[in-house]
Amino acid sequence: MGQKRFSRQVILPQLGTAGQQKLRKARVLVAGCGALGSHTAAALLRAGVGNLILVDRDLVEESNLHRVAAFIDQDVGRPKAEALANRLQAIWPEANLEAWVIHLGPREAEELIPKVELVVDGLDNLESRYTVNDACIKHGVPWIYTAVLATYGMTMAILPGEGPCLRCLFPNPPPPGALPTCATAGILGPVPQALAAWQAAAAIQLLVGAPELIPGELLYFDLWTRKVNTIQVARAPSCPACVEKRLEFLDRPSRTATLCGEVVQILPRERGNLDLVELAGRLSRLGKAELRGGVVVAEVEGASFTVFPDGRALIKGVPDPGRAQALYDQYIAR
Ligand SMILES: [Zn+2]
Incomplete structure (x- = not known):
């Protein structure tokens, strides 16, 4: 050295x-x-x-x-x-x-x-x-x-x-x-x-x-x-x-799954009741977001999110599951 x-x-x-x-x-x-x-x-x-x-x-x-x-x-x-x-x-x-x-x-x-x-x-x-x-x-x-x-x-x-x-x-x-x-x-x-x-x-x-x-x-x-x-x-x-x-x-199953049509599903860490009104308000400051039919539909950073009340999300426009999970953790829920 x-x-x-x-x-x-x-x-x-x-x-x-x-x-x-x-x-x-x-x-x-x-x-x-x-x-x-x-x-x-x-x-x-x-x-x-x-x-x-x-x-x-x-x-x-x-x-x-x-x-x-x-x-x-x-x-x-x-x-x-x-x-x-x-x-x-x-x-x-x-x-x-x-x-x-x-x-x-x-x-x-x-x-x-x-x-x-x-x-x-x-x-x-x-x-x-x-x-x-x-x-x-x-x-x-x-x-x-x-x-x-x-x-x-x-x-x-x-x-x-x-x-x-x-x-x-x-x-x-x-x-x-x-x-x-x-x-x-x-x-x-x-x-x-x-x-x-x-x-x-x-x-x-x-x-x-x-x-x-x-x-x-x-x-x-x-x-x-x-x-x-x-x-x-x-x-x-x-x-x-x-x-x-x-x-x-260390025993948790994977939270990400790629569905047909390059949609990535992310499961929440803990299933719970997400405050969708708060989420829609928060996401609308970062992109487009609205509460529609009991789910939040949002566009942030070129990705489309559909978020359900139990915390599950479908993410389109980001085929890489790791990246989709990163966006989920960043914008939806830790
Ligand atoms: Zn300890």
Whole structure:
């Protein structure tokens, strides 16, 4: 490895040559390559983490460019994982990078997570995070939960067997549509960068075995109100995942199916009563939407949605099921 590249980092007593060598050998899964994931990945790569697995099911959109430093105008329409891998490879050609253009479902999580020492969070939905949480508990792999929205974000390191997991913090998924998303609530560009910096620092601490990192310490930041809070999350005595070892999110059937006429059906994470009036109002601000005959019919981002009260949706105009599910998670319900 080039001596100069990491010289300013190696002189940190917290790292030293031994720490730098640990980073060079480390293998990290970056789950999601949007703003949060790509800034985290870039920080880890520049720090000398030698092996990164980059996973994202989605394509770069023009609306990503205000907050993702790794993407340029020509990347619009390319898979995010591939665009990010190309950019990072140019920064440090020696790094070993893998780009996976897939939805990180239970099968994929179980295939990839045992191959790494650590998972960092660049996900945009809670269901995938629960899946990662379950797979990390099953395979004993640490992960860092990080989430951003609007002007705020939070992050917490999760070490299986040594503190709380994500379901100790959020025991159950919220009902479909209950959580806002970056597409509906917006996102301030520097927020994912700030949270990615904290996430990357925690990742480096974990990889070099720094004693200062406290499992279950949740940091919450609002960059607009300039409020910072630290909360110690306790392990829930009856947590279904890390205590009772019921890893429900690894046993879920696929939620997507392609029907005839290139219609993709997406099932909700939990069947429930969707507030269709609220949904029609929300979607009409992003495209065309109306409540018609007990269903919401909408056109957003070139896709046609028919959404039923139980949360099921038919999506036309997007033949790729992974992309259809991404649109569903973004616009209909988490
Ligand atoms: Zn737990």
